[in-house]
Amino acid sequence: MDTFLHLMNGGAGNLATYLAAHVLLCLLPAFFIAGGMAALIPKASITRWLGRTAHYRVSYPAAAAAGSLLAVCSCTIVPLFAGIYKKGAGLGPAITFLFFAPAGNVLALAYTGSILGAEFAFARFLLCLLFGIGIGMLMAMLFWRDDATHDQQTDALFAEQASIGRGATGVLLSLVAVLIAGTLKVSLLTATVGAVTLPLPWAEAWQATLFQWVPFNVARGEEGVSVQGSLLILLLLLIGLSAWKGLENIVEGANRWTWIALGLTAATLLIAAMRLTPRVDGLEFAVTGRALAVGLALWAVLHHARRLDADAWRAWLWESWRFVKQIFALLVVGVFVVGVIRQLIQPEWIQNLAGRNTLLANAVAVGFGVFMYFPTLVEVPVARMFLDLGMHRGPLLAYLMADPELSLQSILMVAAVIGRPKTFTYVGLVAVFSTVAGLLYGAWVDGVNPVWIAIGLAAFLGSLAALLAWTLGRRAAPAHA
Amino acid sequence: MKTVKILGSGCANCKKLEAVAREAATSAGVEAEFVKVTDMKAIMAYDLLSTPGLVIDEKLVSSGRIPTQAEIRQWMGG
Numbered sequence: 001m002d003t004f005l006h007l008m009n010g011g012a013g014n015l016a017t018y019l020a021a022h023v024l025l026c027l028l029p030a031f032f033i034a035g036g037m038a039a040l041i042p043k044a045s046i047t048r049w050l051g052r053t054a055h056y057r058v059s060y061p062a063a064a065a066a067g068s069l070l071a072v073c074s075c076t077i078v079p080l081f082a083g084i085y086k087k088g089a090g091l092g093p094a095i096t097f098l099f100f101a102p103a104g105n106v107l108a109l110a111y112t113g114s115i116l117g118a119e120f121a122f123a124r125f126l127l128c129l130l131f132g133i134g135i136g137m138l139m140a141m142l143f144w145r146d147d148a149t150h151d152q153q154t155d156a157l158f159a160e161q162a163s164i165g166r167g168a169t170g171v172l173l174s175l176v177a178v179l180i181a182g183t184l185k186v187s188l189l190t191a192t193v194g195a196v197t198l199p200l201p202w203a204e205a206w207q208a209t210l211f212q213w214v215p216f217n218v219a220r221g222e223e224g225v226s227v228q229g230s231l232l233i234l235l236l237l238l239i240g241l242s243a244w245k246g247l248e249n250i251v252e253g254a255n256r257w258t259w260i261a262l263g264l265t266a267a268t269l270l271i272a273a274m275r276l277t278p279r280v281d282g283l284e285f286a287v288t289g290r291a292l293a294v295g296l297a298l299w300a301v302l303h304h305a306r307r308l309d310a311d312a313w314r315a316w317l318w319e320s321w322r323f324v325k326q327i328f329a330l331l332v333v334g335v336f337v338v339g340v341i342r343q344l345i346q347p348e349w350i351q352n353l354a355g356r357n358t359l360l361a362n363a364v365a366v367g368f369g370v371f372m373y374f375p376t377l378v379e380v381p382v383a384r385m386f387l388d389l390g391m392h393r394g395p396l397l398a399y400l401m402a403d404p405e406l407s408l409q410s411i412l413m414v415a416a417v418i419g420r421p422k423t424f425t426y427v428g429l430v431a432v433f434s435t436v437a438g439l440l441y442g443a444w445v446d447g448v449n450p451v452w453i454a455i456g457l458a459a460f461l462g463s464l465a466a467l468l469a470w471t472l473g474r475r476a477a478p479a480h481a
Numbered sequence: 482m483k484t485v486k487i488l489g490s491g492c493a494n495c496k497k498l499e500a501v502a503r504e505a506a507t508s509a510g511v512e513a514e515f516v517k518v519t520d521m522k523a524i525m526a527y528d529l530l531s532t533p534g535l536v537i538d539e540k541l542v543s544s545g546r547i548p549t550q551a552e553i554r555q556w557m558g559g
Contacts, residue, residue, distance in 0.1 A: 076531040
């Protein structure tokens with residue numbers, strides 16, 4: 001019974017820490033950006049570069065852009081993947097899109113950045129982009145014959161033209177500004193501009209109670225919950241309740257609850273950007289540079305949003321709310337479960353298996369990523385747990401590249417569209433590329449001379465090219481005989 | 482009698498679209514049969530880039546978004 005309580009406590013503590021510390025300044029704006037991308041960017045503004053006649057220099061970057069700008073959920077990923085493959089530029093760009101979408105979209109990037117660090121998010125983004133295009137091109141080369149003969153449907157679907165409206169651009173850019181102002185760690189933003197102390201004498205006692213509920217242990221990577229965190233959790237609950245009443249039928253028009261929910265959201269972001277410290281005589285509110293920057297960016301969002309027409313902003317709010325409903329619930333459960341599991345895993349296991357940047361460690365990480373299935377974004381807190389338990393950052397990246405790209409669900413989906421031989425080739429390539437990505441990033445983290453890393457990358461690409469030439473040669477041979 | 486098809490693999494937006502379309506049909510007094518299309522190949526037969534898609538009498542009227550009840554009533558000719 002004691003063990004059970006201990007586990008539950010671990011889960012609840014992990015959840016409270018995440019909600020209080022990590023979610024707000026990154027995930028709230030990211031949900032609004034994702035919603036804005038789904039509702040305000042006309043698909044044709046990017047997909048017109050993906051038609052059958054598109055040159056590969058245009059179609060591969062366009063496919064990657066589609067992955068990061070258009071595809072935030074499976075509702076878009078599946079039809080767009082099938083569309084690019086069947087009616088558009090073909091297998092290569094379709095694979096690039098499929099590989100890049102789970103890692104390159106704004107939710108994944110913002111979340112990875114806030115939990116594992118900006119450098120890690122950047123490495124994930126860059127390596128996924130490079131290797132996504134690489135895998136796409138390899139697949140196109142391996143299966144060029146199928147690609148040339150596959151059904152010659154019209155590509156009217158990708159001939160449509162559209163551009164993004166000015167109001168929509170303004171809203172999206174200001175939201176990105178909110179995200180950056182909220183998460184960037186520079187002294188200009190963390191500096192205190194002024195402070196007010198409210199006479200709330202219970203603040204210090206409340207902090208002591210919070211640390212009793214959620215233990216605070218740096219060695220195990222457990223962070224505890226601050227007074228500010230508890231206030232933010234309360235505000236999040238209020239937002240959830242008012243959004244349920246205000247956003248569920250937003251398509252038909254806004255009501256009083258809509259404005260309450262939006263107002264609460266803005267207030268929450270501002271409070272999260274301040275620094276609240278319990279003192280003997282009360283609770284100190286320190287206004288930071290960050291709070292001012294977030295306030296300014298929020299004002300810009302409002303200013304541009306007023307220029308959107310009614311259909312556009314309703315669709316934007318609906319899509320944002322839908323992402324919250326779809327992803328947030330899974331994330332809450334996922335983070336809780338991760339907290340429970342963390343109590344069961346001994347750090348020594350992870351350190352022995354993947355504590356150093358070796359080929360075996362990277363391969364094990366990739367294997368784990370392929371066989372475990374975590375819902376959208378839950379792979380990030382899982383990765384954080386491994387990092388806290390002593391996993392090396394190289395294998396960690398390998399795991400993060402393989403996990404969202406390959407799961408039983410996505411393998412089945414891909415197989416339904418392109419058939420089994422291509423799917424297995426794709427799975428194999430992703431496994432190899434992820435392992436190599438982990439090794440390279442791990443070497444960089446360890447401070448290995450960049451020249452050696454470049455030589456390693458060149459050797460990998462060279463052997464890959466040789467293998468490819470050999471495979472193509474073998475395939476071509478029977479045709480001559 | 483109209484035939485209304487909801488195209489989508491069962492994500493949240495498809496369920497929402499179906500609810501909105503049903504309400505629109507009822508309020509317009511249009512008699513309609515609702516068909517849910519979840520098979521990817523059948524969905525791709527209509528030209529659309531993202532689900533949910535709404536098809537009324539074999540004509541794709543909207544995709545990738547949830548139309549308002551008023552729009553749907555207009556498409557139904559009610």
